[in-house]
Amino acid sequence: MSYTIKTLNKISPKGLSKFGEGYVLDDNAANPDAILVRSASLHEVEFPESLLSIARAGAGVNNIPIDKCAEKGIVVFNTPGANANAVKELAIAAMLISSRKIVDGINWANSLTENVAKEVEKGKAQFVGPEIEGKVLGVIGLGAIGVLISNAAVNLGMEVLGYDPYISIDAAWGLSRGVKKAPDLKTIFEQADYITLHMPYNEKTKGTLNAAAFAQMKDGVRIINLSRGELVVDEDVLAAIESGKVSTYVTDFPNEKLINKPGVITIPHLGASTPESEDNCAEMAAKQTKLYLETGNIKNSVNFPNCEMPMSGVQRITIAHRNVPNMVGQISTALADAKLNIEHMINNSRGDYAYTIIDLENKATDDSLARIKAIEGVLRVRVI
Template sequence: MFRILTANKISPRGLDLFPRDMYEIASEIPNPDAILVRSADLHSVEIPSSVKAIARAGAGVNNIPVDLCSERGIVVFNTPGANANAVKELAIAGLLLSSRKIVEGIAWCKTLIEKGDEVPDLVEKGKSQFEGPEIKGKTLGVIGLGAIGVMVANDAVNLGMDVIGYDPYISVDAAWNLSREVKKAETLEGLLRVADYITLHVPLMDATKGMIDMEKIRLMKKGVRLINLARGGLVNDADLIQALQEGKINCYVTDFPNAELLKQERVLCIPHLGASTPEAEENCAEMAVLQLRDYLEAGNIKNSVNFPHCKLEQRSPYRLLVANRNVPNMVGQITTILAEGNINITDLINHHKDKYAYNIIDTESPIPDYLIQKIQAVEGIIRVRVIEKK
């Protein structure tokens, strides 16, 4: 029986995918095998030693102490693409809201409540202050062509925009899904110089923090409109505010409000609604649960942020799973120990990601505890787990 701790309210559509004869799920549970989380901050939480995996029902993992988990052999999963359509729809809305002054116009209309029969005439007289350009025929620059960026780019093409994309690390799957009408920018600077609208779809990391700063803003067209539904830290707020005041940036749409941005007239702050749809919550929960199950039941890893993708069809009943630091001769030491115990290996796969590696080893016979302990004692081994297929 696997024990799952839910750190947030998780969509029932996802939880229903846990077989009740194999899983116990609760918001308070001792010695959990895994944690299922959405937005709860785990940095200040003591993660029990029993935890083998943490699944984030969403893409970002800033609320999870990933480095600590890696050192303890805890696999951290996320769900890239599960909320892509929800964020894409909000990005398209952001394009329109940044152009047509719709939000400002709606707010102004509310001031006419007491005007009675004068309202229609006042509307006709006042509407010109909310004029804005159409997006058709304009150039959209999409920075980051992952699941969301590709969908935004494709839909913008269908809306009649000229779309240019930049992503030096675009995946094969993303490239296959990208419309042929999307032009490729060789450099970020090249994209910034030609775009009328810019939308950000990259993760927040050391290399991208504050990537939109005054140096980059100076390259942009005067009056550019910027949409950021990815992470607030991608934009240097002080430089952004200066550019708004100078008229370099016409409008900034962000899903990450803060006190300073709320003071700015031409900043549209959305209360982090990117993935706030019932469909996205269900998709993320389902994907997170299925990834957890595949790992707990079969040892396979997909969509982990700290350990490599590693999947092996299980053809024999006994499976050894080893997480280790990515150093030479780890596989050799493991297989030597198994050979000394007369354990025959039927299949093996080893993959690495940055500082860590992961091994799936299938054997013909069960592995005695003394061999497991010997493998665990090898310098560089982080966690050893055994699965017996019933």
């Protein structure tokens, strides 16, 4: 079996090398089995019937029409944690430059033309700033990135408060004992000297840091946003800087409202811009795509549930379908009527969608597959 992979943007060769024999990499493929993408927008793209999956070499998937893909039975993957160390290191740097006025100091030093050493000694006092050791860091979002930042901050001597109502078991296990759990955002707002955001962007999290949130914070708080620009209301953070409530806002998402504003440090979206991160993301995207194409197993999907089962039996059938009552019963009945024995089966759901893997003791007929495809709510049926 040969699979065609279409790549959009420049994907790390180290990641693409994971496909190996049996895979054709074609940037211009009209009917690919899978797509690997970084930042290119797919919202206006018409997907061919051949397309089984899309893998985003990164964590954010705003450039992919998730629901549209789900309705076509196209599994969308991301690569959570692959760029975590890169973002962690930038977050630590952001805390330091928000405190020590390093950027302003460098720009000032570069403007000097005469008696530089003397002028430096005379003018350095204007760039004095506090150390981060002993200060309180509030980490909002304890996924792979938030955990690494929390642990690093503890090692740097900070007191760390972490907040995440949806923290996973794996993330909880990975947290340092020195990280204290905040019961709510209000606790973070009231106690933190620094606040760093590491949460997904959606309708519920949009504008998390707004005028009401800033009003609850300490005077002179420093804000770091390496997650999504829309998590912070630009007008409100600028007003908070002007009033002295916020000392510095470091954002990885510059826009016309924020550039060249006092108290704002804009970074040109460098969170995952390291060769290591690009390699890691591409490798993870390739491995997840390959796993899905060859076995039907799903790992790190954003529109279908994670669903993995060791292959057994004579033939594997996978069904992407809506999460509605009696779906598994209808599928089982169709197989039983065709005198097909199920050796192993797994079904998982995620929101409005579900996924079923069935290993059969004998091969399904075209008629039995057609009957499953005809069930209302079934989106795609694959035979592996």
